[in-house]
Amino acid sequence: MWCFASFPMLLALLASVFVGGEVGSAESHSEMQQLDPDNFLIWGPGLQTDFVVPVRYFMVQAVDVNGKKQVFETTTRVRVWIQILDRHDGSYIVRFKLFQTYNDLEIEVLYDGTTHVAQSPYSLRGRVYHEKCHCPEPSLDDWMKRMNCPAGYRQIKQDLSIFGDIDMKAVKQEAVERFNQRGRHALCHYVVKNNQIYRQTYGEHVGFKMFMDAMLLSLTRKVHLPDVEFFVNLGDWPLEKRKVSEGPLPIFSWCGSDDTRDIVMPTYDVTESTLETMGRITLDLLSVQANTGPKWSNKSSVAFWRGRDSRQERLDLVKLSRKHPEVIDAKLTNMFFFKHNVDEVGELVKHISFFDFFKYKYQLNIDGTVAAYRFPYLLAGDSLVLKQDSIYYEHFYKDLKPYVHYVPLKKDLSDVMQQLQWAQKNDRQAEQIAKNGQDFVREHLMSRDIFCYHAVLFNAYHKKLSSPVEVDPDMELVPPETGREAECLCDRVNPPQKDEL
Secondary structure (H helix, E strand, O other): OEEEEEEOOOHHHHHHHEEOOEEOOOOOHHHHOOOOHHHOEEEOHHHOOOOOOOOEEEEEEOEOOOOOEOOOEEEEOOOEEEEEEEOOOOEEEEEEEEOOOEEEEEEEEEEOOOEEOOOOOEEEEEEEOOOOOOOOEOOHHHHHHHOOOOOOOHHHHHHHOOOOOEOHHHHHHHHHHHHOOOOOOEEEEEEEEOOEEEEEEEEOOOOOHHHHHHHHHHHHHHEOOOOEEEEEEOOOOOOOOOOHHHOOOOEEEOOEEOOOOOEEOOOHHHHHHHHOOOOOOOOOOOOHHHOOOOOHHHOEEEEEEEEEOOOHHHHHHHHHHHHOOOOEEEEEEEOOOOHHHHHHHOOOOOOOOHHHHHHEEEEEEOOOOOOOOOHHHHHHOOOEEEEEOOOEEOOOHHHOOEOOOEEEEOOOOOOHHHHHHHHHHOHHHHHHHHHHHHHHHHHHOOHHHHHHHHHHHHHHHHOOEOOOOOOOOOOEEOOOOOOOOOOOOOOOOOOOOOOOO
16 A cells, blocks of 8 residues: 655746745745755654554654755545645645554655655555554554653652552542532542443533543543543633642643642543544644744744633733734634623634734733633644743643743733843744744644653552542443444454453
């Protein structure tokens, strides 16, 4: 089976339409001929047989001696959806979604439709599984090694360090008593037993269980998870406010805070964008990199923000923008919480495409109800992110450094004008910080990283459980994927079933 990614030599079209990422540029035939196929750079996990994620991807750098970028076309002989994303820095993301399992898939990357570049063709030997295929690898350790997962994460180590042996029977009784409050909390009790998923919900608004269901189902299609039992907070705010000395309960949440003890996972937002890439959503951390607007020197030197009124500081920012519209463009799109302040913030504006944010050099990241979950997407672009200091954090925040990956703002936003003036006076450094933030996303927040974080977390948590993992009679089975796509050739040997005695 074959999958092609081809660089065309459509000289007339290329010269008049697309050169170097700009419309209307021109390039001579002689310059085009100086591109050396042997010097192409091709890398990425999508060239590995055992890299099973919803959408596989690899990177290609195609630059001639003058630094001009080239254009992709694609052809295929397999059931696969291919997209070529121009990162506007001399490199491309090639991402492709398989719709069935293949043996010995081969990927050709061609220049001028005939000449192989770099080490093309790339052979993915053995069985190459698609995302919906239920064929779990028996060993989690082996799977994590092949996925190049790190041995641990700083946030996981910190979150779990406060817990000794965990008796889930005691945790369950107390968690239900404390957090099963109709209208206030939403909680889901999960058990993974023999790689099957069971759950029981508590509370009124429990629809967000679908995000945890989806990640667990995707993981258990790929690998046998250890038997594990845990509670997931389905709400926005972290729940466990007890101090370490008071015996906090282990509660998994999508957002952490300095004054709570919840165990943090990747947010439901970034998890969904990972699972639904090239599916029902358009915004993901790969697509953002290909929609970053004009190059740095052509971006507007104005700070940009849009959002709803979920925090007082957002209103303060809008008021500041009305005083200094030449420096800040900040407007509200919806008002739910501060409707009595409508005269102070001006008229509401319509939503715009997230990709249009990157027409501006400076992006303001201000907390909403909790942490603003758009932060990783802002970092993935090529604008400078100015982030408000906050007690709330996502799973990756502690690996970021101020003035390396972003520019910090005080919690009350009193230094916004000062920090923007600094960025304008230090344009080259500001551009480099923006690039560092983008590089961080590419290295730490891709689909592999989201799957790895969950797997490492469940594995580490499993080792702390002192009570046997059992399925309660009231729990319901989360049904696995069914249908033609889930039925696939599977040559992996499942581990022997444990004696239930």
